Amino acid sequence: MPSSFLHSILLVSTLCFSGALAGAESDFDWRKLNASKTLNWTPCYSAPLECALLQVPMDYSAPQNEVTASIAIVRYPSTSPKSQYRGPLLFNPGGPGGSGVDAIVGAGAQFAMVFGEQFDIVGVSYSTPTISFFKTEAERRFLIPSPTTVFFPSLNASSSSLADTYANMQLLGQLAIANDANGYLQHMSTDNIARDMLSITEAFGFEKLQYWGVSYGSVLGATFATLFPLFPLGTLVPPGLTLVFLPYLANFTSHMLDTDKSMDTFYSGCAQAGPQACAFHAPTASQVAANLAALTASITAQPIAVLTPQSHGILNYVFLRNAVLNALYDPYNLFAALAEGLAALASGNATLLYAQNEVPTFECDCTVPAPAFHENSFEAYMAIACGDALPVNDTLAQLQQFYEDGLKVSAFADVLSSTRVVSAGYKIHREGRFTGPVGAKNTSFPLLLVGNTFDPVTPHADAVKTSLLFPGSAVLTQDSVGHTTLVATSDCTFSYYRAYFVNGTLPAPGTVCSVNAELFPSSDSNAANGTAKRTTENLDEIRIREATSRIGSVVRKILRRAL
Ligand SMILES: *[C@@H]1O[C@H](CO)[C@@H](O)[C@H](O)[C@H]1NC(C)=O
Ligand SMILES: *[C@@H]1O[C@H](CO)[C@@H](O)[C@H](O)[C@H]1NC(C)=O
Ligand SMILES: *[C@@H]1O[C@H](CO)[C@@H](O)[C@H](O)[C@H]1NC(C)=O
Ligand SMILES: *[C@@H]1O[C@H](CO)[C@@H](O)[C@H](O)[C@H]1NC(C)=O
Ligand SMILES: *[C@@H]1O[C@H](CO)[C@@H](O)[C@H](O)[C@H]1NC(C)=O
Ligand SMILES: *[C@@H]1O[C@H](CO)[C@@H](O)[C@H](O)[C@H]1NC(C)=O
Ligand SMILES: *[C@@H]1O[C@H](CO)[C@@H](O)[C@H](O)[C@H]1NC(C)=O
Ligand SMILES: *[C@@H]1O[C@H](CO)[C@@H](O)[C@H](O)[C@H]1NC(C)=O
Numbered sequence: 369m370p371s372s373f374l375h376s377i378l379l380v381s382t383l384c385f386s387g388a389l390a391g392a393e394s395d396f397d398w399r400k401l402n403a404s405k406t407l408n409w410t411p412c413y414s415a416p417l418e419c420a421l422l423q424v425p426m427d428y429s430a431p432q433n434e435v436t437a438s439i440a441i442v443r444y445p446s447t448s449p450k451s452q453y454r455g456p457l458l459f460n461p462g463g464p465g466g467s468g469v470d471a472i473v474g475a476g477a478q479f480a481m482v483f484g485e486q487f488d489i490v491g492v493s494y495s496t497p498t499i500s501f502f503k504t505e506a507e508r509r510f511l512i513p514s515p516t517t518v519f520f521p522s523l524n525a526s527s528s529s530l531a532d533t534y535a536n537m538q539l540l541g542q543l544a545i546a547n548d549a550n551g552y553l554q555h556m557s558t559d560n561i562a563r564d565m566l567s568i569t570e571a572f573g574f575e576k577l578q579y580w581g582v583s584y585g586s587v588l589g590a591t592f593a594t595l596f597p598l599f600p601l602g603t604l605v606p607p608g609l610t611l612v613f614l615p616y617l618a619n620f621t622s623h624m625l626d627t628d629k630s631m632d633t634f635y636s637g638c639a640q641a642g643p644q645a646c647a648f649h650a651p652t653a654s655q656v657a658a659n660l661a662a663l664t665a666s667i668t669a670q671p672i673a674v675l676t677p678q679s680h681g682i683l684n685y686v687f688l689r690n691a692v693l694n695a696l697y698d699p700y701n702l703f704a705a706l707a708e709g710l711a712a713l714a715s716g717n718a719t720l721l722y723a724q725n726e727v728p729t730f731e732c733d734c735t736v737p738a739p740a741f742h743e744n745s746f747e748a749y750m751a752i753a754c755g756d757a758l759p760v761n762d763t764l765a766q767l768q769q770f771y772e773d774g775l776k777v778s779a780f781a782d783v784l785s786s787t788r789v790v791s792a793g794y795k796i797h798r799e800g801r802f803t804g805p806v807g808a809k810n811t812s813f814p815l816l817l818v819g820n821t822f823d824p825v826t827p828h829a830d831a832v833k834t835s836l837l838f839p840g841s842a843v844l845t846q847d848s849v850g851h852t853t854l855v856a857t858s859d860c861t862f863s864y865y866r867a868y869f870v871n872g873t874l875p876a877p878g879t880v881c882s883v884n885a886e887l888f889p890s891s892d893s894n895a896a897n898g899t900a901k902r903t904t905e906n907l908d909e910i911r912i913r914e915a916t917s918r919i920g921s922v923v924r925k926i927l928r929r930a931l
Pocket of ligand 4: 717719
């Protein structure tokens with residue numbers, strides 16, 4: 369099944385870096401703007417948003433070169449008087465390739481409400497030059513089909529899965545080279561994105577970065593703090609993350625440390641919740657797990673064809689693995705639905721589980737050129753994450769060994785280890801790029817690192833390890849399952865974010881925040897769907913809570929979105 373292999377790519381991007389696609393909210397035609405070295409704001413999307421295209425060097429080692437890149441920047445402008453204006457607060461939703469523009473278009477007002485009107489709330493995306501591995505969108509969709517909203521390859525789909533994935537990644541890596549006649553791709557790297565953030569901060573007339581990065585955004589933040597520790601660091605919050613050690617080493621094993629524990633919360637939560645709240649209920653966690661294993665075996669033996677009004681496809685082993693992983697990313701919103709889908713599947717109806725994860729059938733004018741780089745999450749992911757990393761020259765046997773070692777860490781190694789196979793295909797690595805290690809003895813302001821207890825792809829231990837590399841930094845823990853702290857609203861977590869950005873206050877060591885959500889909400893609970901329980905009558909608190917809830921749902925969509 370070569371084509372289903374390629375799907376896997378997407379999965380990888382979403383998994384490892386909570387990859388995301390930009391462009392969904394692109395009703396604004398960025399081509400109307402002229403790129404410039406200064407920020408010339410034009411109204412865009414809906415008021416009061418403003419957009420600008422900032423010209424930056426394509427090659428930061430030769431900034432005088434004529435070739436420039438331009439960055440699409442959107443801001444939700446500060447309304448404070450000049451004396452209180454605090455400059456830009458940059459937000460990065462991960463990926464690499466997640467669109468900060470979509471985040472601010474979707475929730476700029478809510479960011480401003482939470483962090484205060486003294487900031488310009490800023491999100492960025494790539495703009496030009498457009499870079500793609502493919503000549504047309506149709507070619508891209510053919511080579512990277514995506515049958516589910518999240519899609520990772522599984523190295524366990526068949527006996528040839530690893531070899532097929534490897535060959536497909538070699539193909540994509542060679543297409544990247546073939547379509548990169550100008551040699552731009554080598555400049556797509558985390559260190560250059562950090563340099564872009566400095567360019568943006570300076571274009572606003574400020575020196576120190578104020579930044580909140582989620583998932584891969586925290587790798588970016590830690591890289592920035594390493595490259596520019598003293599002069600331009602304001603505040604930096606990497607919540608729920610910490611792939612800091614991993615991408616530069618192309619080692620994707622330790623990011624699975626908490627994956628199985630995340631899965632266990634489904635089993636135990638379902639057993640405890642009872643059949644009303646969890647449709648896939650069994651009396652004990654191990655029985656729920658055994659029932660899922662039996663269902664997986666049955667769907668492996670006999671995949672099921674499904675047609676819905678939106679699309680059609682096959683519910684097979686890989687689809688099922690992805691449906692489960694998708695729910696692990698966003699459990700407060702998806703566990704109960706996953707349980708319903710599994711229960712229906714167990715009783716012979718595959719439609720519900722399929723429909724929960726399907727993407728609309730692709731239709732296009734086959735002649736349209738491939739879209740801009742920033743709209744291609746997978747390409748951005750492969751170029752940046754694999755391009756950053758040390759070259760992976762592993763043989764198939766070595767990749768197989770890597771996968772088997774991964775299985776000692778997590779039962780999801782079949783999907784989560786495939787990232788190294790992706791990296792093995794990508795051969796564009798700029799000489800002299802930053803390859804770690806991260807860390808700085810003295811940053812101009814202490815970093816705040818935030819991790820949640822059970823994150824399926826960014827373990828809490830990484831927040832702690834990262835903190836040790838930045839003396840003076842603080843770790844805040846959110847007691848929740850899922851990918852990043854944005855899986856559910858937490859008044860507590862957001863109060864620390866606010867205190868940090870507004871007052872520069874760090875949480876006391878050992879601070880743990882809980883969330884206002886349940887994994888399997890009972891029907892009389894209003895905590896369903898990631899929304900907050902009404903535990904307060906204070907109107908300000910309610911408004912802030914609604915705002916944080918909106919930020920969470922917009923960013924979760926970006927973290928999860930696939931082609
Ligand atoms: C971009 O430049 C062109 C040509 O100089 C000009 O006509 C146009 O108004 C400019 N657009 C904006 C948004 O400034
Ligand atoms: C791989 O698939 C086989 C069945 O095809 C199954 O028995 C085994 O548990 C799977 N391994 C993993 C790690 O999921
Ligand atoms: C990846 O990291 C794990 C421990 O986190 C280590 O055991 C393994 O040798 C590493 N693999 C490679 C290929 O670097
Ligand atoms: C299967 O489930 C779908 C979605 O829940 C439902 O619309 C459909 O009627 C079911 N099919 C059968 C044969 O029960
Ligand atoms: C991969 O190959 C390149 C050159 O082909 C070499 O410089 C590099 O050291 C190799 N990397 C590893 C991890 O073996
Ligand atoms: C760390 O940097 C800050 C800001 O530049 C400076 O004030 C402080 O003295 C430095 N501390 C150490 C221990 O070097
Ligand atoms: C900032 O500090 C002031 C003064 O201590 C306090 O009143 C305010 O609540 C703090 N703001 C935040 C967001 O923590
Ligand atoms: C969650 O809430 C949103 C918005 O209110 C709604 O569109 C969506 O269907 C809900 N999802 C579930 C699983 O209830």
